[in-house]
Amino acid sequence: MILIDAGQRDTRAFDAKILFAAQLSQAGYDVVIDEKTTPQIIDRNQKYEAAPFLTDIAQIVISAYVMIGAETICDETLMSLRAYQLAPDVPVSATGRFSDAQSLISSTAKISFALGREANVIDLNESQGRQLLTSSINPLVAATADIDETSASPAELFLFLPQDWLDEPGNLAHLSAMNHVPGFHLNILITGKGKDLIHKSDYSGVSVFGLNEMPPQTLAKRAGAAVFLGDGVPGERMAMFAMDVMCRSGVLVDCTTSGAFVNSGAPALRGPTDLAGLPNFLQYTVATNLVELGRQARQSNWLDRNSIQRLIEALGPGFVARATPPATTPKPQTIFLPTNGNGLGHAQRCSLIATAMPTAQKPAFAAFPSCIPLINSKGYSCMPLVQKSQGHDDPFANDLLNYLRLRQLFNPGDHLVFDGGYVFDSIYRTVMEKSLTATWIRRGLWQAGQVTDAALDRERAFQQVIVPQEAFDELNTAYTHGLSVHQVGPIVQDVAPTPGGVEKLKQKLARTFEHKFDQLVVSMLGGGIASDRAAQLHALCAMLQQRPNCLHLIVVWPGSRISAGLQGWKNTRVVKTKHALDLCQAADLVISAAGYNSYHEILYHQIPSILIPQSAPFLDDQERRARAASDRGLAAIVLADELLMLDREVAAYLDNGKSATIRAELEKTVLPERGNKRAAELICAKVNR
Numbered sequence: 001m002i003l004i005d006a007g008q009r010d011t012r013a014f015d016a017k018i019l020f021a022a023q024l025s026q027a028g029y030d031v032v033i034d035e036k037t038t039p040q041i042i043d044r045n046q047k048y049e050a051a052p053f054l055t056d057i058a059q060i061v062i063s064a065y066v067m068i069g070a071e072t073i074c075d076e077t078l079m080s081l082r083a084y085q086l087a088p089d090v091p092v093s094a095t096g097r098f099s100d101a102q103s104l105i106s107s108t109a110k111i112s113f114a115l116g117r118e119a120n121v122i123d124l125n126e127s128q129g130r131q132l133l134t135s136s137i138n139p140l141v142a143a144t145a146d147i148d149e150t151s152a153s154p155a156e157l158f159l160f161l162p163q164d165w166l167d168e169p170g171n172l173a174h175l176s177a178m179n180h181v182p183g184f185h186l187n188i189l190i191t192g193k194g195k196d197l198i199h200k201s202d203y204s205g206v207s208v209f210g211l212n213e214m215p216p217q218t219l220a221k222r223a224g225a226a227v228f229l230g231d232g233v234p235g236e237r238m239a240m241f242a243m244d245v246m247c248r249s250g251v252l253v254d255c256t257t258s259g260a261f262v263n264s265g266a267p268a269l270r271g272p273t274d275l276a277g278l279p280n281f282l283q284y285t286v287a288t289n290l291v292e293l294g295r296q297a298r299q300s301n302w303l304d305r306n307s308i309q310r311l312i313e314a315l316g317p318g319f320v321a322r323a324t325p326p327a328t329t330p331k332p333q334t335i336f337l338p339t340n341g342n343g344l345g346h347a348q349r350c351s352l353i354a355t356a357m358p359t360a361q362k363p364a365f366a367a368f369p370s371c372i373p374l375i376n377s378k379g380y381s382c383m384p385l386v387q388k389s390q391g392h393d394d395p396f397a398n399d400l401l402n403y404l405r406l407r408q409l410f411n412p413g414d415h416l417v418f419d420g421g422y423v424f425d426s427i428y429r430t431v432m433e434k435s436l437t438a439t440w441i442r443r444g445l446w447q448a449g450q451v452t453d454a455a456l457d458r459e460r461a462f463q464q465v466i467v468p469q470e471a472f473d474e475l476n477t478a479y480t481h482g483l484s485v486h487q488v489g490p491i492v493q494d495v496a497p498t499p500g501g502v503e504k505l506k507q508k509l510a511r512t513f514e515h516k517f518d519q520l521v522v523s524m525l526g527g528g529i530a531s532d533r534a535a536q537l538h539a540l541c542a543m544l545q546q547r548p549n550c551l552h553l554i555v556v557w558p559g560s561r562i563s564a565g566l567q568g569w570k571n572t573r574v575v576k577t578k579h580a581l582d583l584c585q586a587a588d589l590v591i592s593a594a595g596y597n598s599y600h601e602i603l604y605h606q607i608p609s610i611l612i613p614q615s616a617p618f619l620d621d622q623e624r625r626a627r628a629a630s631d632r633g634l635a636a637i638v639l640a641d642e643l644l645m646l647d648r649e650v651a652a653y654l655d656n657g658k659s660a661t662i663r664a665e666l667e668k669t670v671l672p673e674r675g676n677k678r679a680a681e682l683i684c685a686k687v688n689r
Contacts, residue, residue, distance in 0.1 A: 002031045002064045002319065003057065005080070006137060007073040007096070007107075011039045015046060016137035019240050020068055021053045022215055027143040027308045028321035032060060034080065044396065045212045048429055051400055052407060062090055064318045069137035070096035070107045070121060078114040086115065091318035093120040095139050095311075097131075122314050128306055130265040132239045140236070142243040143308045144298065155224025155290060157184035157282070158209075158245075160238060161275075162230045163194035174275035176203040181279050183287030184225065189238070199457075207460055211237055218433045220244030224294075225251040225286055227271065227278065232260040242266070246303055249294035251286055267300035269293060332413045334361060334687050336380075337406075337427060339420030340368035340387070344557050344578075345597040346419040347371035349441065349468070349491045351378045353417075356680035361687060363417070366409060370557070374578050383409055402426040410434050415687045417441065421620075423458040431461045437686050438462045441679070443596050445475055445620040456480055463686055466679050468596070471603050471671050472628045486682055488675030492600045493581055502586045509551060509586075513573050517551035519654055522587040524555045524580060524598055525612060533593075534563040536612060539643050540591060541569035543650055550654070553587075555580045581605065589653045591646075594622035603634065604674070606666035608659040610636045610649050633665045 004021045006013035014037065021031045032055040042050070065086060067077070086092060094111055098104040104123055111119040124131070124139055132140055159178070165171050175198075179186040185207070188198065192210040199208070209219065216237050220226075226245045233239050233256075246252050246267060254261035254268040255278065261268035271281050286293065297303070304310065312319050336354055338346035347367055354363050355378065365375045365382040375382045385405065386398040394400070403426035410416065412435045418427055419441040431438045440462040456479060459465060464484045468491045470476050478485070510516050523540055525533035537554060544552040552572040556562055562574055575583070580598075584590045584607050592598050594613040599622075602609045611629065613622030629635040636658075638646045652658040 001055070001060045001062055002029055002066060003062045003084070004031055004033050004053070005037070005065065005067045005077060007067060007069040007071065007077055007094075008137075009037060009039070009074055009076050011042060011046075013069055013137055014039050014042065014050075016068060016236060018046065018049045018053065019138050019216065019236065020066075022049065022217060023142065023240070023308060025053070026217055029319065030322050032057070037080070043212065044425075047394075047400060048403055048425060049215055051404055057084065062086060063320070064090060064315075065092045066315065067092075067094040067111065068096075068139060070094035070111065071098050071103060073107060073110050078110060081111070081114045082116075088117065089318075091120065091316055092117075093122065093315040095122045095124055097125055097134060097136070098123050120316050122311075127310070127314055130263075130302075131306070132242065132261065132264050132266060133233050133236060136236050136239060138236050138240065139311055140239055140243055141306050141308045141311045142240070142247040142303075144303065145248045154183050154185050155287070156187060156222045157181075157225050157227065158187045158189055158219060158223045158241075159227040160189040160229060160234060162234070163191045163197075165229070165275075166190075166194055166197050171275055172198070172201055172203045174278075175206055178275070178279050178282075179206050181283050181287070183290070184282060187219075187222075189219075189241075208457075211235075214429070214432060216241035217244050218429075220248060220250070221435060223248075223250045224290055225253060225282075227253040227255055227282075228261065229255045229273070229275070230257070232256055232258050233264075242268075243306065246297050246300075247307070249291075249298045251290060251293045251297065253282075253286060265302045267297035267302060330411060330413075332415060332687055333411075334363040334415045334417065334683065335366055335409065336363055336417045336419070337366045337385075338371060339418075339422075339424075340370050344371055344374050345595055347374050348493075348597050349443075350417065350419050351375060351380070352491055352493060352676050353441070353679045353683065354378070354380060356676045357684060361684055366406065377578055396425065399424050399426045403429055406430040407434070410436055412436070415439070415683070417683055418462075419443075421446070423461070428458045428461055439683055439686060440465045442467055442479075443620065444468075444477055444479070445470060445596075445625060446477075446479070447619070447621045464682060466682055468675055468679070469672060470596075470625065470628075471600060472632075475625060475628055486678075488678040488682070489672045490600045490604070490674060491676055491679060492597075492604045492674050494674060494676070495581055495585075495605070505582065505586045509553075513551065515551055515571060515573075516549075517571070518549040519547065519551070519589075520583075520587045521550060521552045521650075521654075522555055522580075522583050522590045523552065524584075524590065524592045526556075526593050526595075526614060533612065533614075533640070534566075536640065536643070536646065537563065537566060539646060540650070541566065541572045543647055544572065545570055547571070547654070553583060555583060588659050589650070591650075594626040596620065596625075599625055599629070603629065603666065603669075604671060606663055608635075608653060608662040608666075610638055610646070610653065612638050612640060612646075615640070632669070634662065634669060636662075 004017050006017050017033055024031045033053045034057045035054040108121045187207045189209050195208045195210050220241050223245045252268040253271040255271040255273050257273050262270050272278055336350040338350045365380050367382050368385050368387050372382050386401040388398045414436050416436050416438045442465055467487045469487055544550050554574045581601055590607050590609040592609055594611045611626035613626045626637040630637040636649045
């Protein structure tokens with residue numbers, strides 16, 4: 001393993017180490033960073049980028065050591081170097097931008113003294129010549145790549161502009177207009193605050209990336225062209241991004257007022273320094289000559305002097321790239337990743353779609369522990385993800401671990417299918433960094449305030465979005481539009497009861513619970529995570545205890561929390577099962593929340609029900625969904641605080657024939673065709689592309 005270090009121990013030096021480690025890793029070298037050198041305070045994005053490289057040095061064998069930013073070296077770095085006790089055959093090198101010969105001699109002496117032998121110290125001013133950023137700690141090198149003439153059309157254009165440009169009247173309008181320049185798809189690069197300003201403006205439809213949102217090389221892989229506006233090169237990250245774009249045969253357009261890129265000798269194309277003149281320049285000068293301009297840039301001697309290959313040669317022997325695996329083309333795998341939500345609805349929906357896929361394309365799953373028994377019961381393998389816990393120091397610590405697991409699980413060309421309302425960092429980064437094809441299954445009916453640009457911003461990582469529709473038209477809302485957004489029918493189990501199966505099930509229940517009954521009532525109000533329904537359940541238990549001929553089953557998912565007092569009611573039993581639908585089809589009455597899956601199973605399987613919607617702010621709009629069925633006479637709705645109404649409705653269903661009336665109305669109702677098969681076809685089409 002090649003150990004990457006830096007002369008200083010501050011946040012800026014740590015960020016430079018991450019960038020350099022990522023560049024070497026991308027070029028085929030196994031690199032690590034000593035986890036003990038992590039600053040006490042680093043931002044969230046840095047934690048994700050650093051995670052693949054941070055290592056307990058005591059657990060590895062160091063094959064080489066490289067220090068960057070060696071023009072200034074703190075005592076802590078020198079003490080660490082001495083403590084590593086590197087063997088004499090481990091090559092030690094350092095890079096820096098030294099102001100004069102004396103500075104070079106001083107740094108060499110410090111390193112050699114701490115090491116106990118001579119070190120190889122490289123002056124980047126001498127080896128690289130003119131550079132993009134003379135103050136950079138990072139060596140600012142990149143690995144050349146072949147021209148990709150099969151990349152998607154239109155080409156991705158990344159445009160950097162300073163945040164204060166948003167204060168200029170008309171600049172946002174210019175950016176919005178530039179989003180429609182033929183030949184390009186626009187992405188803006190700006191600070192995090194600038195991203196928020198654009199999202200809150202009237203021009204929020206433009207794709208915007210924060211400067212630290214993604215590793216530079218991840219964005220560069222997507223870039224057919226990059227434009228820089230402003231006064232000069234905006235820091236090390238953007239300098240790295242520019243290097244990677246040029247080395248990947250992208251076109252770099254220098255629109256800075258100082259011509260900073262062109263004056264460094266980089267093979268950049270000089271462009272207009274204002275937004276007004278940029279669209280025509282991009283359309284008629286860049287877009288029409290994109291491949292040839294990239295080809296010419298790749299032949300630049302300047303890029304050769306600033307390549308990783310040249311730096312590795314200067315670092316000397318001992319820097320051996322990882323072994324290249326045999327040239328094979330592994331079959332792309334399709335992996336479903338349902339969020340765990342507050343139940344198993346996401347996993348259930350994914351399993352239904354997976355079942356509709358051809359046997360030859362049997363997918364796998366990555367899921368949280370609560371979902372794994374359900375997934376395994378359907379016959380699918382599953383990699384466990386780490387559940388969120390109050391024991392974690394950071395609120396996203398589990399997602400950081402999941403990011404590392406997903407990076408190992410996926411290979412470029414694989415297809416990820418995510419079902420959930422929010423795209424986690426682990427998923428977003430894995431899709432972008434691994435260049436995966438990806439599908440987002442995004443259920444609708446969000447509550448007011450949930451539909452925000454921030455919530456939908458990560459849609460750009462997905463090649464398609466599948467939106468399972470609601471049963472009734474007034475509940476369907478399109479949050480985004482375009483050729484990549486596909487609406488399909490409701491995703492619902494299609495399980496018909498076998499002849500005589502209902503009666504046999506009731507007999508089995510009577511024997512199992514040693515309780516004879518004429519009426520079966522099933523309650524499915526959740527495990528108390530989203531909304532506490534203990535009061536309603538106890539009220540139901542009390543009502544139904546007055547009916548000796550009734551069996552009341554409280555159905556919860558395995559792993560759910562339940563009130564201990566529910567076990568004490570005479571004719572109530574708590575049942576933990578993955579087969580709730582079988583019980584519901586046998587029931588005379590079902591009291592249920594109005595989540596997507598349970599609601600549509602009730603409608604499509606013609607089950608008489610009372611709906612008690614949950615109302616947590618992170619859930620979909622269950623009350624609106626429940627009222628749509630109630631208004632059509634297909635169910636009754638009772639709100640959480642309407643316990644007297646609940647008592648009257650239970651009596652109406654069990655004593656006054658309302659169950660039969662509701663069932664008759666459901667039998668007459670024409671519902672949309674199920675979308676299971678269509679969703680599976682859309683996913684398979686992306687896999688086979």
